[in-house]
Amino acid sequence: MDSGTSSARRSRSGSPDPIASNAGTALPYATRSALHLKGLVPSGVEDFSVQEQRALEQLNMKSTNLEKYIFLSWLRTTNINLFYRLVLHNLKAIAPVIYTPTVGQACQEYSHIYPFLAPPNNVDGLYIPLPEVENIDEIIGNYRESIKEGDEPEITVITDGSRILGLGDLGMNGMGIPVGKLQLYVAAAGLNPDRCLPIVLDFGTDTDKYLEDPLYLGIRQHRPSDEAFYAAANSVIGALHRAFPNMFIQFEDFSTEHAFGLLEHWRHRALCFNDDIQGTGCVILGGFISAVEQAGIPPRDQRILFVGAGSAGVGVAKQLVDYFVVAHGIPENEARAMFWMVDSRGMITTDRGDRLAQHKVYFAREDNASTQCTTIEEAVEYVRPTALIGLSTIYKAFSEKILVRMNEINQKARPIVFPLSNPETKAECSFEEAMRCTNNRVLFASGTAFPEYTAPETGRVYVPGQGNNMYVFPAIGLGAVLCKPTCITDTMIYAVSKALAASLNAQERADGELYPRIERIREVSAELAAAFIQQAVREDLANDRMWVDLVKASDTDKLVSEVRRFMWLPAETFEQLRQCCPHTHHHPVMPHSHAEGPSKL
Numbered sequence: 324m325d326s327g328t329s330s331a332r333r334s335r336s337g338s339p340d341p342i343a344s345n346a347g348t349a350l351p352y353a354t355r356s357a358l359h360l361k362g363l364v365p366s367g368v369e370d371f372s373v374q375e376q377r378a379l380e381q382l383n384m385k386s387t388n389l390e391k392y393i394f395l396s397w398l399r400t401t402n403i404n405l406f407y408r409l410v411l412h413n414l415k416a417i418a419p420v421i422y423t424p425t426v427g428q429a430c431q432e433y434s435h436i437y438p439f440l441a442p443p444n445n446v447d448g449l450y451i452p453l454p455e456v457e458n459i460d461e462i463i464g465n466y467r468e469s470i471k472e473g474d475e476p477e478i479t480v481i482t483d484g485s486r487i488l489g490l491g492d493l494g495m496n497g498m499g500i501p502v503g504k505l506q507l508y509v510a511a512a513g514l515n516p517d518r519c520l521p522i523v524l525d526f527g528t529d530t531d532k533y534l535e536d537p538l539y540l541g542i543r544q545h546r547p548s549d550e551a552f553y554a555a556a557n558s559v560i561g562a563l564h565r566a567f568p569n570m571f572i573q574f575e576d577f578s579t580e581h582a583f584g585l586l587e588h589w590r591h592r593a594l595c596f597n598d599d600i601q602g603t604g605c606v607i608l609g610g611f612i613s614a615v616e617q618a619g620i621p622p623r624d625q626r627i628l629f630v631g632a633g634s635a636g637v638g639v640a641k642q643l644v645d646y647f648v649v650a651h652g653i654p655e656n657e658a659r660a661m662f663w664m665v666d667s668r669g670m671i672t673t674d675r676g677d678r679l680a681q682h683k684v685y686f687a688r689e690d691n692a693s694t695q696c697t698t699i700e701e702a703v704e705y706v707r708p709t710a711l712i713g714l715s716t717i718y719k720a721f722s723e724k725i726l727v728r729m730n731e732i733n734q735k736a737r738p739i740v741f742p743l744s745n746p747e748t749k750a751e752c753s754f755e756e757a758m759r760c761t762n763n764r765v766l767f768a769s770g771t772a773f774p775e776y777t778a779p780e781t782g783r784v785y786v787p788g789q790g791n792n793m794y795v796f797p798a799i800g801l802g803a804v805l806c807k808p809t810c811i812t813d814t815m816i817y818a819v820s821k822a823l824a825a826s827l828n829a830q831e832r833a834d835g836e837l838y839p840r841i842e843r844i845r846e847v848s849a850e851l852a853a854a855f856i857q858q859a860v861r862e863d864l865a866n867d868r869m870w871v872d873l874v875k876a877s878d879t880d881k882l883v884s885e886v887r888r889f890m891w892l893p894a895e896t897f898e899q900l901r902q903c904c905p906h907t908h909h910h911p912v913m914p915h916s917h918a919e920g921p922s923k924l
């Protein structure tokens with residue numbers, strides 16, 4: 324390490340020395356001298372674990388989740404190594420703060436809690452205003468200048484903020500979502516934080532509250548026409564793809580029609596994936612496979628009622644149809660007939676009198692012309708569902724009355740209830756309600772995190788399944804970054820769902836859980852990423868020789884352990900931090916195509 328001059332404290336482009344800024348009070352005296360930091364740090368020299376204890380204390384002093392979120396954002400932009408140590412060691416407690424549900428509130432307040440980042444040293448992603456799209460190459464060039472050499476982004480999460488969770492159009496404030504999702508990529512699957520790029524397309528908002536908010540940080544105009552939207556979005560994505568051809572692109576929280584439109588346009592042109600359509604579908608299918616296995620009736624006797632027919636609802640339902648076709652050999656038309664959908668106008672039928680949006684046509688029913696159901700209650704009586712799935716963003720849409728009926732209708736089988744809307748203020752019902760109304764018989768998964776439920780009769784504690792895409796998008800991204808497939812196919816996503824259902828351990832199965840415990844997420848992500856890579860190789864679409872050879876060797880355990888070796892981990896000790904740049908080191912350190920080997924400082 325060249326430490327003879329004070330400029331050693333600064334790296335290229337004037338950014339602070341990553342060792343000094345990530346070590347802080349852990350810097351030994353000799354290094355303080357060498358870096359000209361003597362007297363600039365308190366005299367105590369401590370381990371990272373002690374720093375972590377202090378950070379946790381400060382986190383716990385915050386009385387609201389939003390304050391915790393603000394504290395954690397500050398920590399992340401100040402000392403990324405400590406931030407990820409804290410996150411990884413307390414994932415169960417921290418995931419709901421950096422991600423759903425708190426991230427929803429953080430987005431609503433984004434312009435009010437923006438952390439005063441100082442570019443170019445401190446850049447948290449790209450903000451691309453509509454009038455600047457014509458200068459996209461300059462913007463990408465500026466980004467390149469702000470990052471360290473070799474830190475080309477390998478993954479981006481991109482939104483236009485038009486449909487943030489179930490909260491609607493938040494405009495530029497939606498940036499909190501790409502930022503939050505990418506933190507999960509790092510925590511859950513070991514993507515390298517310096518190679519993650521959050522992007523917001525700041526194309527205006529149709530929410531007057533933000534246009535009128537004096538602190539709003541986005542452009543103050545209404546959203547463009549569809550035509551102008553696609554022209555601008557495609558021009559940005561095209562430029563990104565030209566600049567970073569191997570970068571995995573995750574589309575996130577676009578309004579329904581645009582989500583489908585962008586995916587359709589790009590899925591065979593670039594390495595991309597829509598988290599709300601494909602990711603949500605994948606994770607729900609994983610939990611649903613487990614639920615169908617535990618329900619106690621033959622799979623083909625399932626009758627599935629969906630409430631909500633947006634991009635996520637239809638995406639999920641299609642994946643469930645494929646599952647019945649592929650895994651249970653049910654012909655597609657019969658599998659499709661196991662599904663009913665309700666939207667804001669009632670049951671979706673071919674003859675209810677309105678022109679159906681294109682994506683709903685596939686599920687339009689013809690069998691109930693005489694009894695057009697307009698409410699969920701009526702649909703429950705008509706369908707007598709074994710499974711009730713909500714992607715409606717309607718708070719408490721699954722009333723106690725409906726839940727009690729689900730229990731009565733399903734005396735032979737365990738009822739499946741999945742209130743998947745996000746965040747909690749949009750959830751169709753809570754875990755506690757579902758448990759109480761079904762005598763604890765429900766097979767449950769929700770989109771948002773609910774607390775555990777203690778049955779008053781027995782004192783037994785039940786853990787709710789969180790059918791949140793955080794179980795799958797990090798693994799899909801990791802698998803894609805490693806094996807570099809030409810594109811992402813539905814069959815690769817399906818392989819991940821199957822792997823998710825298979826990842827439950829004996830204890831989790833015995834406890835009737837539908838998803839693995841969040842504490843095991845890295846282990847599970849490695850298994851899922853390996854399943855993704857295997858499928859990509861089977862389809863002859865993987866372009867990284869090393870992973871192709873590994874799959875062809877047919878040793879799944881070896882493949883999983885190789886995936887684990889490529890996961891980024893924060894440094895545990897000062898010595899580790901010194902040996903490897905914190906932003907590029909993997910354990911054990913080895914050169915590979917996914918990220919360069921350790922860069923010695």
Ligand SMILES: O=C([O-])CC(=O)C(=O)O
Nearest residue numbers: 423488489599745791792
């Ligand atoms: O972010 C989440 O928790 C799930 C998600 O993608 C959404 O609701 O749009």
Ligand SMILES: [Mg+2]
Nearest residue numbers: 488575576599
């Ligand atoms: Mg989303």
